[in-house]
Every structure is written in C-alpha cells, then in structure tokens.
Amino acid sequence: MLHQVRRGLVVIRMPFQPELSQQHGYFHAGGLSAIADSAGGYAGFTLLPEDSSVLTVEFKLNLLNPAQGDFVESIGRVVKGGRTLTVCQLGVFSSKGERWVQAAIGQQTLICMQNRER
C-alpha cells in the first residue's frame, strides 16, 4: 500500500474494492479520509527521530470530486516540520485508465510523541 516514501513525502495507493465503495459505486469518504490521514502521518514520521511516534492532532478535508476508478492515491507532504508539531498537505487522487481526478485536498497537524502526554 505504501507506494512511495521520501523524506517528507509519502504516497499511498489503494486498489478499488467493492467494500470500500458507497451506494453510487464511488470510494467512500471515510476510506478517503483514512488514506489521506495515513499518508500525512507517514510523511511526518519520515522526518522524526526513530524512537518517536506520531499522532494526528487534527485534519481538514475538502472533497472536490467523486473518487472512482481502478485505484486511489493519497499524497502526504510535510509543509512545516518542528520538534513538537508537523503540518502536512494532503491530496487524494483517483485514477481510471489514463485519467486522474483530484478527489480531495486537505491539511493536517501532527504531534510527535516521545513518552510525553498530549
């Protein structure tokens, strides 16, 4: 599922599955949120010390177009990394043959945990 991992950038790809679709045959918004959140979380994690873990503080997603097709890809990119907080941009795209459509765009705040209370 991890399609690409660079420092500060992670791409997750998820093939279409009937159980992830809603009544109209599109990918369900909950599934899109899940992979958008995960891509951002992993992107933040690439910039953190190895013994740390990362938690989502908050995220916001604008749904732009219905996500349908063969698979859906989510990109998380670190915009600002810090010792405590990391801010990511999120993008979700769906692919049908050659055609790509942007399904969602988002912003996310992560916190780096090192045995410290949130």
Add this chain to the structure above:
Amino acid sequence: MLHQVRRGLVVIRMPFQPELSQQHGYFHAGGLSAIADSAGGYAGFTLLPEDSSVLTVEFKLNLLNPAQGDFVESIGRVVKGGRTLTVCQLGVFSSKGERWVQAAIGQQTLICMQNRER
C-alpha cells in the same frame, strides 16, 4: 447502526470490531472520520426535501482522546440549515462500561443536491 434520528440530530453507534482498530487496539482514525462524517450527513438530510441528496463539501476533525472500549458513538447536529448549504457540529465518543470519553470533535459543511452541479 443508526441509533437515534431526530430533526437535525443523528446518533450513529458502532460496536468495536478488531478490523476497525489500529496497532494499539484503539478504533482507527479513519473509522472515526467515517462515522463522524456519516452522522453529520444524515443529520443534514433530516431537514431537506425528500427528493434531494446530500454531499459533504468539507469537514474538519480534532482528535482529542484515543477511542477504545465496547462501542463508539458519533453525533451529528445541524448548527445552520439553508437551502443550499448546511453546517453541522460533530462529536465522537467511545464507551467502556460506564465510562464515556470524547474521542473527537468536528465541523462539517454539506451541500444539498437537486440535480444541480456542485
């Protein structure tokens, strides 16, 4: 899964299932997003004409506490209904025996569709 439906307010309850949990045994953030988004969408729908449908324009979620226990409940409540747009508040709570914990709080914008382009 629809636990309570009133005009402008919907509660969704979801029992704990191993496949909805992440590595630490908590409900996965993606699953929480999905039921938060759904509760708001249904809440908005209770105030709309019957021949219409509702789409999520955007939502934002702050994750407050880990969600664990027997089940998780999401509340969607309409704050402002309009002919085109509806704004909802979202709350996600988890229950372990008698103890309730607020897992997330959110805000959501919906659009009412009547065969009209978004």
Add this chain to the structure above:
Amino acid sequence: MLHQVRRGLVVIRMPFQPELSQQHGYFHAGGLSAIADSAGGYAGFTLLPEDSSVLTVEFKLNLLNPAQGDFVESIGRVVKGGRTLTVCQLGVFSSKGERWVQAAIGQQTLICMQNRER
C-alpha cells in the same frame, strides 16, 4: 474588550465601528476571525501555568450569518486541555437590539509555550 473571564471560558465584546465593516455595512470577516481567535487563545490561557504563553496552531471558522448590529461577541471555550495542546470551540454572535444572531462557529488548536520551540 474582555467581557467575561472564567476558567476555560472567555467572552470578548467589540462595539460596531465603521472601520471594521465591509462594503455592505457588516462586520468584516477578518475582524470576526481576529476576535474569535483571541477569545479561544485567552480561554486556553486561563488553564495554563502563569509563566507560559499560548500560540494559535490552527483554527477553522464557518461563517453562518452576516454580522451586523451594535456589537459582536466572541466566545472561546476549552474542549480539551492538555500539557502541550489545548482545543477550543469558538462562537461569534452579533447583537442588534434584543436580537442575537450566530455569525460564525469555529474550532481552534493552541500550543502552550514554555521557552520551547514550536
């Protein structure tokens, strides 16, 4: 301008001034954002140690109704306080005589600073 201060709750009141209004005579969205952000920031501050300061990490505002009238009030209320992060709910209301209208609703994340890098 601070109208009410309790532990975890602050109300800010701002009288109408021509220079805060936009072309239609309503309070300008920028001004509403400013007092919403401030009310949340002060609310978070009421729960923190005295030698600390508070910074806004992010906030999100839904504009519900035009804000007009004699004054505008913003309420910041702490939903979840922590050692590092605080989450607040924001409400903005405008008053014209006896009539109150909710102008905006929001959510905000704050970080407590004690000589530590963000």
Add this chain to the structure above:
Amino acid sequence: MLHQVRRGLVVIRMPFQPELSQQHGYFHAGGLSAIADSAGGYAGFTLLPEDSSVLTVEFKLNLLNPAQGDFVESIGRVVKGGRTLTVCQLGVFSSKGERWVQAAIGQQTLICMQNRER
C-alpha cells in the same frame, strides 16, 4: 493592495504597520486571516460571472511561523471552481529584506451568490 491578479490567482501585499502588529512586533493573526481570506475570495471571483458576488463559507488556517518584516503577502489560488462552490488554497508569506518566510497555509470554501439564499 492587490499586487497581482490572474484568472484563479490573486496576490495581496500589505506593508507593515504598527497598528497591525501584536505585543511581540509580529503581524497580528487576525490581520493575516483577513488578507488570506481576501486573497482567496478575489481569486474565486476572477472565475465567476460579472453579476455575481462571492461569500466565504469557511476557511482554515495553520499558522506556521511568526510574520514579521517589511510587508506580508497573501496568495489565493483556486483549486476547484464550480457553478456554486469554489475551493481555494491560501498562503501567507512575510518578507524581511531578501528573506521570505511562510507564515500560514490555509484552505477556503467560497459560494457564488446570484440573488440566491445561502
């Protein structure tokens, strides 16, 4: 104040003024919100019919770095335009001599009004 206007992209520049700064001499968050919101609103407006007007439905801003220096610039860029709704990305940058710093990043939803209730 409008520094650059293209189809779907607007840049607003605001010189530093003491009355726009807060206690530490930085640009005040309320002022940053105001120009971020305005840049997005104008960017959306460039793609709409002439007899229409544009209202902010909601926006979300992550504050990344303190904004200080000679002036501050806000960029609004349309990500998805539609007949009813428009989604913009917002960026706020401050400049001190040759050095640019990103002060904020945001997302915004606009609605196009043509004598229609929101």
